[in-house]
Structure formats: C-alpha cells, structure tokens
Amino acid sequence: MSLVVKNLSKTYGSIVAVNNLSFSVDEGSIHGLVGPNGSGKTTTFKSIVGLTIPDSGEILLDNEPLLGRGGYRVRGKIGFSPETIELPLWLTVRDFLYLMARLDGLVKRDSEQLVENAIKEFRLGEFADTRISRLSKGQKKRVLIAQALIPEKRVYILDEPMTGLDPEWVVRIREILRSKANRGSSVIVSSHLLRELETVIDSVTIIKYGVALFTGKVDDLTSTIGGLGVKISVEVDNKEKALRVLLDSGLRRVEVKGDSIEAIVDSKEGVDRVVRKLVEAGVRVYRVNTVTATLEDGYMRLLRGK
Template structure:
C-alpha cells in the first residue's frame, strides 16, 4: 500500500463569514504528481497555505509527512516540504547562489555543506553560469528556475509548486516538466497547482478539481478523463458535396457538428457504428479522446450555461 504524504480530511476554512473551503478531503501518495485545478477564487491558494502550515484549518485535519504543518515545531516536517510559489520572493540584491545559500541556512544547513548543496541544485536547473549574477539581472524564466532550485535545497520528499510554468519560455517549461517527472520517479511527491491544463495533462498522474471551495473531481488522470470526458469523432468523406446531408443526419445523434470541406467532426451522444453511414462515401474516420481542458470546462462551467457544453 502506497504511503500517503499529504492528507486533507474534511477541511473547512473561513475568512470571517466567507467559507473558502467547504469540507474538502484528498490524499496524495508518495511518487505522485498531483495536479490541483480550479477557477480563480476556488480555494487553491488556501489549500496550499494549509499544506505549508501558513494558516490553520477552521475545522478538519491536515497531515503532511505524518505531522501537523501548522502546529508541529518539528523541523523534520518543514524540512521535508519544498515550495515554489507564484511570487518567488527572491532577494534581488543577492546573487543566485547567495539566495539559495540563505535558504539553506534557514533549514539549518550551514557552511561548506550549504554552499555545496546550493551549487548542486543550481546546476540541476541549468543555472550554474548565472550563479554569481545578481537576481535583479535575471529574466522571468531564470527566476523561475532559481526558485525551483531553492525549493530543492533541503532535498525534500514533497514539492509544492504553484504555477511553476506560467509565462516561461519553452525551454524552461520543458526543463521544469522533465524535472518533475524525474523527481517523481525517484519517489518525490509533487503537488502542482496551475491553470496550464495542457501542462497538467502532460505531467500529472493524478488530478483534483475544486470549484467554489468544493471538490468536484479527484482521482487518477486517466480515470477522470474517462469518467467526465467524451471523444470527438472525425469523418472524412470522398466528396464534400455529401457533408451537408450527413451533417443534418448527425444532428439527432451528436453535438457541435463542424464541417470543413470533406471533413466532419462532432461529439456523439452514444457509441456509433460508422458502417451505418457507408452510403455517404466515407474515406476514413477516427476518434480523438477528450483533453483535460474539455473535461475541466465541462465540470466548472455554471449549470446555467450547460447548453454551451460540447457534451
């Protein structure tokens, strides 16, 4: 049985009269890359603050690596959590290396060990040639890399990443994605909050979707896609002249029918037998499985807009 490193049970969190989290529960196991999704204001940042021990729940329990991140003073709990938040908090008047060494010292890593560990993680994010340059001269992508290096300084078992790839160049995006997968393969556990749904789908093994403080989906990525997604069907005809006729035929059995030349695409309501349409001269057909973006939008949209959903 896999070890649970993050456990959130029946959490409620109030800010005055406003209830930001409404009884959410989730578990993140060792080695998972766990994507945490939701619209702005849904409670993602509050959840991250709870995991990091920056705030305490109004009701419910949070356990990280077996301890209470808010109440426990045991450094073993804190040292096993690395964080990379959207606002990096780097000191611009220090060099990259000095920033990471300073962070190491906060974890009780000092002297030559701090310097050696700092150089190691800076090399890991491919920033060695910039290690002695002031952070004020760094680009946005370079700051993201350094923030990731800083998060790794204590060799934590758990990484909390908030929008790690937003606004970065493709090379940095690829580096961060590869590092997350490599770290997970080494047994690290990654809690990854982002609006970048394509990146989440490429990277994560598990996802949870939160809306207005309530958890609306939680599980292995493939299971969530299978449960809430629906494939899009493409049919290519021999002649474009038949597409309008077939398109009208499909109106009763599909949604969002789109015609472009001899190609028809749509979301079928139920399983179809393409052979039933053979008289229209079908050259080929294929299915494209739902993307995480389609599933996400289907789940978080207001029910009053249900007629706009593709399925």
C-alpha cells in the same frame, strides 16, 4: 498515500477560500491542482506549508499531521515554491540559496554543497554572484524553483512553476519533476497552462470556489470528460436524420462539426447503443470515433457543467 488533505476549510472574513476540500497524492506521483483564479489553490498550498492556518480539516504527510503542534517539523519534508516571483532583491543568488538551505536546518558545509548543486543543476553559474534585483523574470523563477527542488524532500509543492519560464526551461523543469517522482517523492503542481500540465501530471484535482469538482487519475478524467460522459464523433450519410435520432436518444451537446456530428454519451457502453439506434433508423454509419478528451476539455466541461 504520501500526502492526504481531508475536509480542509478556510475562510477570510465572509469569503470562503476553501470549502471541505479533500484529495490525496500517491507516493512517487505528480499531482495537478487546477482551477480558475480565486478557486482556492494557493490557499490550499499555503495551508499545507503553514503560511495559513485553516479553520478546520486535516493534512497528513506520511501519516504525520502537518497542522497543529509539531507540524512545523514535518514541514521540513516539503520543498515549496510560491506563485509570486517577488524575492529578497538585495541578496545575491548564491546568498539566497545558502540562506534557504540554512533555514532548512542544514549545517554550513551541507548548505554550501547544496548551493553548488543548485547552481549546477539549474545552470545559475553565470549570475550566481549577481543580486536578484538584476535578474530577469525567468531567471528569478529558476532561482525560486531551485531553492524548493534542490534539497531532497518527500513532497514538492510548486505554485505556477511554468509561468515566466522559456520553453527550454519548461521542458527542463518537467524532466526534473519526473525524476523526483521516479525517486519516490510526490509533487503537487498548479498551473493555468493545462496542456503543459497534462504532459507531466499523473493525477489531478479540479477545484472551483474551494470545492473539489474532480479528484483522481488524469485518464479517468479524460476518458469520461470529467465524469460527464464519452465524446463521440460519427460520420453518416444523412446528417439531418442522424441529428434527430441522437437528440431523440437524449444525448447531450449534440453538434455538427464539419462532416461529422459530435455528441456526449453517458458511458463507453452507451456508444454501441447509439450506433445500433442510428442503424435501426436507416442511417448509414461510415465511421465512429471516440474522441480522446484533453485535460483542458475535461476541465472546461466540468467547470461549465457543474
């Protein structure tokens, strides 16, 4: 494990932002942190990068503690892009990237080299010497992500990186994140654009009210719809009879959708049992599909189901 968050809790007055949250991110993988607004994603990120001091819990990066004395040195292994696109508007893009590199503890020459790399990789050349105040929202976002991604780090944390970017840059950022992961770094991303996020992440933690509802591989979530079961779609000769059989069998979320009936079965093994019951009841089954759930399906089911 590259990054481990254990029993993290943080309250602001009477508001519980994060409640006993635990998850881990494998080396070389991209992890999604998703949840509704105010679910504690940003507080979790801020706790990892030292902007917020949690009430309790532990955060380890390569087995080294990030919290407490000495944690700030370990933080040097993290590249961070916050959610907001508010930036020091008085700086030029070049000056901003240079100062961020200097704050990373790099010497002048290395910082300058890093700036050139950032300008090249993020195609910032045409406005490198322009003040940030004159950039568009999308351009600012690129600059913000560039300062986090350009230095070589063990972990990259990006809070809502896709928001405000045009489709070309969404794809480009996705490619950059994948190449970082392929080189052994870990990436944690939060986003409300779940379809977009699903194309890039390997694992996910879904949180609500600061509590983890699910943490694990995306495949585990989508194949069981967040642990709630397997979604099936059956086409039969007698829908009314089939509906009765399925409801009597105790299946959940049984719905007629066009020519087929959809329902949630507890497990993959349960699918055979359902088909057998339908056949025994004299229903002719034309087709059975297990519907592959998306991250969005899993997310919605989890949020509504628990």
